[in-house]
Amino acid sequence: MSKPHILMARAVFPEVIDKLTQIAHVQINADDTVWTQAELIERLQGKQGVLTTGGDRIDAAVLQACPDLRICANMAVGYNNFDIPAMTAAGVVATNAPDVLTETTADLGFALVMATARRLTESEHYLRAGLWTKWSYDMFAGSDIHGSTLGILGRGRIGQAIARRGAHGFGMKVIYHNRSRLSAALEQECRASYVSKDDLLAQADHLILVLPYSAESHHAIGAAELARMKPTATLVNIARGGIVDDAALAQALKNRTIAAAGLDVFEGEPAVHPDLLTVPNVVLTPHIGSASIPTRQAMAHLAADNLVAFFTGKPLLTALNTDPR
Ligand code: DGY
Numbered sequence: 001m002s003k004p005h006i007l008m009a010r011a012v013f014p015e016v017i018d019k020l021t022q023i024a025h026v027q028i029n030a031d032d033t034v035w036t037q038a039e040l041i042e043r044l045q046g047k048q049g050v051l052t053t054g055g056d057r058i059d060a061a062v063l064q065a066c067p068d069l070r071i072c073a074n075m076a077v078g079y080n081n082f083d084i085p086a087m088t089a090a091g092v093v094a095t096n097a098p099d100v101l102t103e104t105t106a107d108l109g110f111a112l113v114m115a116t117a118r119r120l121t122e123s124e125h126y127l128r129a130g131l132w133t134k135w136s137y138d139m140f141a142g143s144d145i146h147g148s149t150l151g152i153l154g155r156g157r158i159g160q161a162i163a164r165r166g167a168h169g170f171g172m173k174v175i176y177h178n179r180s181r182l183s184a185a186l187e188q189e190c191r192a193s194y195v196s197k198d199d200l201l202a203q204a205d206h207l208i209l210v211l212p213y214s215a216e217s218h219h220a221i222g223a224a225e226l227a228r229m230k231p232t233a234t235l236v237n238i239a240r241g242g243i244v245d246d247a248a249l250a251q252a253l254k255n256r257t258i259a260a261a262g263l264d265v266f267e268g269e270p271a272v273h274p275d276l277l278t279v280p281n282v283v284l285t286p287h288i289g290s291a292s293i294p295t296r297q298a299m300a301h302l303a304a305d306n307l308v309a310f311f312t313g314k315p316l317l318t319a320l321n322t323d324p325r
Pocket of ligand 1 (some may be wrong): 054076077101287288289
C-alpha cells in the first residue's frame, strides 16, 4: 500500500517529524507560519492526515474543500478549534492530547495564582524601572495563598490537579463549581467541596478557570460575575480566551472591583485587549500553560502516535469521535 500524505500545520520537534516520515510522506511548516484558512486548505489538498495545534481551525468549510482528509490529530487537550459534529459527518477522525499536560498546566495555573496574589510582575517592573528606593510597610503587599479559599470553575483533570496543589500543598480550602460533580472519592482526594456558581464567586479568595470553551461557557465570567467577587479576590484564566469577557475584566481591574488577575489565554489571541496592557494589576503570559519541554514533546508524540495508529490500522489512543475505519 502506498504511503499516506500528512501535513504538519505548524512546526514541531524534528523527532516527531522523523517518526511520521517512517509511515507517511510528510509536508512540514518549517518556518512555523500561521496559515490563513485558504492557505491551510491549499496545503491540505491530497493529504489524508494533519497534525494541528489549537489555533488551526478544522470546520465544515475546510472539510468540504479537503475531501481526501481522514484524520486530524490535535496537539492540544482543548479542541474548540475542531467542529466535531462536522468532522464526524464527513467521516474524519479527530484526536486530542489529554493527560500528558495535566500536571504541567496545573503548575502554570498555580504559578499564576501565586504571581497574581503576590504581585510579582508588577513589583518586578517597578524594580527594573529603577523606582525602588526604600522598603515600605505596604509596598506591593498582596494577599496570602496559604490558608485562603481557592475557587475552581471546572472539574476536569487540570482542575483536580490544581485542587490537590491548593489543598495538600498550601492548606487552602478548596471549593469548585461545574455542571456535574466529581465522585465522592475524587472530592475527598482533592479535598474539594462542591458549591453553586454564586457561592464560588462570593467565597473564593483566588478563583481559577479550568473549563473547556463552548457556546455555553462563552463569557462565563463577565461584569456581573466579577461584581459578585470579593474586592480582594484574584482571578486566573488558564482555560481558553472567550470564557472571560476581557473588556469587562479590564474595567473591573481598573475599578478595583477585584484585586488582580492572571491570564494565560485571551479572547482573539494572540491579540490582547489593549486595556489589559495598561492596567498594572494583571499578570499576562502568552498561552504557555503546557509549555515545558518534556510536556510539549509528549503532546507532539501523542498527536503523532494517533496518526501512526490510524494509518497502520491500530486502535487510536485518544479519539474524540467514532473511528469510521
Ligand atoms: C491545550 O492543550 O489545550 C493547550 O491550551 C495548548 O497548550
